[in-house]
Amino acid sequence: MTASIGQTLTDAIASHGVSATFLLMAIDALLPVGGELIMVVAGAIAAGAIAGEPSLFGHSLQSGFQTYLVLALSGTLGYLAGSFAGWLIGSRIGPQTLTRYGHLMHLGPANIERAEAWFDRHGAQAVFLGRLTPLVRSFISIPAGVFAEPLSRYLLLTLAGSALWCFGFAGLGWGLGTSYERADQATHVLEAGMIVAAIVAVAVLWRRRRRG
Numbered sequence: 001m002t003a004s005i006g007q008t009l010t011d012a013i014a015s016h017g018v019s020a021t022f023l024l025m026a027i028d029a030l031l032p033v034g035g036e037l038i039m040v041v042a043g044a045i046a047a048g049a050i051a052g053e054p055s056l057f058g059h060s061l062q063s064g065f066q067t068y069l070v071l072a073l074s075g076t077l078g079y080l081a082g083s084f085a086g087w088l089i090g091s092r093i094g095p096q097t098l099t100r101y102g103h104l105m106h107l108g109p110a111n112i113e114r115a116e117a118w119f120d121r122h123g124a125q126a127v128f129l130g131r132l133t134p135l136v137r138s139f140i141s142i143p144a145g146v147f148a149e150p151l152s153r154y155l156l157l158t159l160a161g162s163a164l165w166c167f168g169f170a171g172l173g174w175g176l177g178t179s180y181e182r183a184d185q186a187t188h189v190l191e192a193g194m195i196v197a198a199i200v201a202v203a204v205l206w207r208r209r210r211r212g
Contacts, residue, residue, distance in 0.1 A: 010041050010050060013071075017045075017054020017061060021071050022078035025166065029082025032138040035075075039166050042071040043173025068174050075166035076159070083141045083158045090145020120147070127154055131161025 012020040021042050028035035044050050048063030054071065061067040127149060130140035144154050 013041050014045055014050055018056045018074045021074040025075040025078035026082035029079045029141055030086050032135055036169050039075050039169035040173035043170035046071050047174045047177050049177040072167045072170040076163045079162040080159055086141025087145035090142035093146050128157040128161050131158055
């Protein structure tokens with residue numbers, strides 16, 4: 001099944017290039033649909049390792065570094081668009097709605113108040129580190145909107161985090177070239193490293209605040 005999903009993503013990006021990368025990464029900002037693999041495939045296509053002619057506004061893109069930049073930027077902007085949509089959804093929900101219907105999700109008023117207070121203190125770090133952490137990156141958008149993370153700061157931090165993610169994984173695909181299928185193992189290593197880095201960063205911030 002994994003191979004089938006991978007082939008579907010490969011075919012979509014090879015055929016539709018920029019638009020497919022944008023749309024798939026927009027979805028990944030709300031639901032984990034394999035953003036790592038999407039960008040690795042995009043990078044491999046840019047390197048010419050996968051047959052296909054990605055297009056931009058009807059113009060075919062030849063393999064090369066310029067195409068890598070276009071596809072990586074497309075993924076970044078797509079992720080930003082999906083993240084903005086998630087923030088809007090969350091802002092429409094708001095903490096009041098959570099309080100009203102929180103019992104359906106086994107969330108009491110005290111839990112929601114603690115979550116809101118935590119987001120007030122750590123919202124910026126949560127957004128940026130969340131964008132670099134597997135799984136979390138697809139579920140941070142709506143809570144950021146629910147707890148009113150300032151939109152300008154939210155978009156800036158999301159842009160920075162998603163750019164690192166998209167350009168990094170596209171670069172991995174570019175570097176692996178025809179061996180891009182081995183990316184599954186490589187991405188697991190990178191994901192583990194990102195999770196460890198995020199945990200360390202949170203621990204350091206927590207200790208600093210305790211001392212302050």
